[in-house]
Amino acid sequence: xxxxxxxLALDIGGTWIRAATVTHDGQxxxxxxxxxxxxxxxxxxxxxxxxxxxxxxxxxxxxxxxLGVSTTGPVNPRTGxxxxxxxxxxxxxxxxxxxxxxxxxxLTVAVDRDxxxxxxxxxxxxxxxxxxxxxxxxxSTGIGAAVIADGExxxxxxxxxxxxxxVVVAPDGPMCDCGRRGCLEAVASGPAIGRAADRHALANPGxxxxxxxxSLGGTPLRGHHVGAAALNGDPDACEILAAxxxxxxxxxxxxxxxxxxxxxxxxxxxxxxxxxxxxxANAAVRQSALQPGSETARVVATELGDNGGLxxxxxxxxxxx
Amino acid sequence: xxxxxxxLALDIGGTWIRAATVTHDGQxxxxxxxxxxxxxxxxxxxxxxxxxxxxxxxxxxxxxxxLGVSTTGPVNPRTGxxxxxxxxxxxxxxxxxxxxxxxxxxLTVAVDRDxxxxxxxxxxxxxxxxxxxxxxxxxSTGIGAAVIADGExxxxxxxxxxxxxxVVVAPDGPMCDCGRRGCLEAVASGPAIGRAADRHALANPGxxxxxxxxSLGGTPLRGHHVGAAALNGDPDACEILAAxxxxxxxxxxxxxxxxxxxxxxxxxxxxxxxxxxxxxANAAVRQSALQPGSETARVVATELGDNGGLxxxxxxxxxxx
Numbered sequence: 286x287x288x289x290x291x292x293l294a295l296d297i298g299g300t301w302i303r304a305a306t307v308t309h310d311g312q313x314x315x316x317x318x319x320x321x322x323x324x325x326x327x328x329x330x331x332x333x334x335x336x337x338x339x340x341x342x343x344x345x346x347x348x349x350x351x352l353g354v355s356t357t358g359p360v361n362p363r364t365g366x367x368x369x370x371x372x373x374x375x376x377x378x379x380x381x382x383x384x385x386x387x388x389x390x391x392l393t394v395a396v397d398r399d400x401x402x403x404x405x406x407x408x409x410x411x412x413x414x415x416x417x418x419x420x421x422x423x424x425s426t427g428i429g430a431a432v433i434a435d436g437e438x439x440x441x442x443x444x445x446x447x448x449x450x451x452v453v454v455a456p457d458g459p460m461c462d463c464g465r466r467g468c469l470e471a472v473a474s475g476p477a478i479g480r481a482a483d484r485h486a487l488a489n490p491g492x493x494x495x496x497x498x499x500s501l502g503g504t505p506l507r508g509h510h511v512g513a514a515a516l517n518g519d520p521d522a523c524e525i526l527a528a529x530x531x532x533x534x535x536x537x538x539x540x541x542x543x544x545x546x547x548x549x550x551x552x553x554x555x556x557x558x559x560x561x562x563x564x565x566a567n568a569a570v571r572q573s574a575l576q577p578g579s580e581t582a583r584v585v586a587t588e589l590g591d592n593g594g595l596x597x598x599x600x601x602x603x604x605x606x
Numbered sequence: 607x608x609x610x611x612x613x614l615a616l617d618i619g620g621t622w623i624r625a626a627t628v629t630h631d632g633q634x635x636x637x638x639x640x641x642x643x644x645x646x647x648x649x650x651x652x653x654x655x656x657x658x659x660x661x662x663x664x665x666x667x668x669x670x671x672x673l674g675v676s677t678t679g680p681v682n683p684r685t686g687x688x689x690x691x692x693x694x695x696x697x698x699x700x701x702x703x704x705x706x707x708x709x710x711x712x713l714t715v716a717v718d719r720d721x722x723x724x725x726x727x728x729x730x731x732x733x734x735x736x737x738x739x740x741x742x743x744x745x746s747t748g749i750g751a752a753v754i755a756d757g758e759x760x761x762x763x764x765x766x767x768x769x770x771x772x773v774v775v776a777p778d779g780p781m782c783d784c785g786r787r788g789c790l791e792a793v794a795s796g797p798a799i800g801r802a803a804d805r806h807a808l809a810n811p812g813x814x815x816x817x818x819x820x821s822l823g824g825t826p827l828r829g830h831h832v833g834a835a836a837l838n839g840d841p842d843a844c845e846i847l848a849a850x851x852x853x854x855x856x857x858x859x860x861x862x863x864x865x866x867x868x869x870x871x872x873x874x875x876x877x878x879x880x881x882x883x884x885x886x887a888n889a890a891v892r893q894s895a896l897q898p899g900s901e902t903a904r905v906v907a908t909e910l911g912d913n914g915g916l917x918x919x920x921x922x923x924x925x926x927x
Binding site: 447 | 738765767770773776777785860867868896897899
């Protein structure tokens with residue numbers, strides 16, 4: 286975000302594509318969104334992205350400095366070309382997202398993973414303000430992470446580092462979409478929690494979860510069903526959520542041992558629905574992480590929530606230097 | 607290592623304290639060592655370190671530029687003061703190693719963990735030559751690691767990052783010295799392999815491992831006993847080593863997903879004794895890590911072996927800038 290100039294921001298998620306102008310102090314102007322076309326062709330998605338960004342530019346009070354794009358799934362931040370993403374609409378692989386938008390809009394364009402953008406936003410405007418070493422962990426439909434180490438994004442040699450959701454936490458656990466067994470994502474993401482409840486319902490006819498599943502016409506349970514059932518006191522739902530929480534908490538201790546961060550910021554719809562995980566993770570870090578990181582690290586909740594990716598997209602242009 | 611000046615290097619391990627002069631092209635001059643005093647007081651260890659470094663200085667052909675010190679266990683590289691280490695002789699905690707040697711020798715002194723030093727040495731002289739993104743993983747009495755990301759050591763806010771041996775890989779596995787259950791170190795370090803064989807021997811009287819244990823007068827089995835038994839074809843020893851190897855291989859895939867490195871360098875006596883782990887890890891990375899890191903990363907063996915810490919100590923002075 287050059288000087289005090291506003292920047293265009295685009296956030297391409299699995300559900301929504303959002304656009305806005307972001308001011309230097311983190312205000313979103315003229316934010317609007319459209320549903321991500323799940324059956325659309327890659328070129329349709331590109332056109333929609335360009336259209337939303339152009340609408341945001343037209344609505345901007347002053348000419349924006351450039352366009353930052355945060356996108357779900359992996360991308361090469363140096364080229365703006367997408368890699369094969371496991372959890373996004375089909376057809377994204379190899380898509381020249383950055384080059385296309387640059388040509389269409391005639392603006393400087395920076396593209397990065399949504400988690401990297403969200404981490405930058407938490408650092409500038411949110412729960413990691415002023416920190417140089419922290420990890421942003423989002424637990425939602427997938428589990429992703431971004432690492433800021435000594436003030437810089439940990440990118441790896443292809444710009445694909447930070448996949449903490451694809452670390453095995455339960456070698457005998459459920460299969461993960463990535464092909465391994467027991468990744469954190471296969472144990473504690475929303476869909477994973479839903480599948481665990483489904484398995485329990487099918488194995489225990491007559492249980493609360495089985496009755497819930499029947500009441501939904503036998504469609505598979507989803508993470509938010511389990512959260513609601515737990516709130517209503519269903520013991521099996523509570524146990525399934527507790528198991529997911531234990532995996533998240535243990536992973537946070539791992540993160541403290543590996544990265545020795547000042548903060549671990551938890552975000553994503555699943556984590557935001559289970560605020561007790563924050564307290565549990567802090568207690569576990571204090572008790573079980575190695576010194577001196579165990580004393581230093583604090584686990585905190587996202588302050589920006591769903592706006593992190595969009596706000597952070599605007600900060601990606603600073604990363605081009 | 608300023609220009610072409612040689613540098614003094616000291617490597618404080620659990621078994622030996624070694625000292626040498628290191629030339630700019632990675633030659634060790636006048637290397638000598640003494641056993642680490644296991645029952646010695648902290649001040650005795652400090653005096654021995656100063657004495658060995660001073661002997662190396664006296665033997666150096668030209669006045670050395672400064673002293674680099676690599677030490678087992680955690681240390682604050684900014685202060686040169688040791689943290690509480692789980693696997694080293696008692697009495698190291700809080701020891702002002704760097705300040706003491708600086709005062710005694712009148713030289714610039716840099717101190718860091720042995721794994722950080724070894725990683726720098728592999729980058730300059732060994733298996734990671736020319737690489738900016740790699741992970742050095744050592745599997746020995748303990749399991750430690752150092753991460754070089756975008757050309758820089760990943761340090762964390764207290765200089766304690768990189769403890770990949772204390773990531774849980776088997777939630778129901780054996781207790782680790784750090785207090786958690788199933789850390790990689792508790793599953794695949796030399797002592798962990800020995801304890802697994804011991805448990806097997808005690809549970810299976812008459813087995814090859816039980817007879818081996820009896821032949822040792824009933825003393826606990828150690829990692830190298832298991833390696834030797836496996837070489838002799840003992841099926842239980844082979845199985846125990848294979849389980850440790852599977853954990854290491856899975857951790858290497860995790861490492862590729864998290865760090866997206868160009869290289870993973872495996873070192874340490876246990877890994878050096880099981881060269882097949884390298885091929886297995888490469889196959890697993892290719893098959894199971896996320897794209898594009900799965901195509902990029904290569905798993906390789908240390909080229910410097912036991913000399914990595916000592917050679918790398920000399921490179922620590924470059925890190926002071």
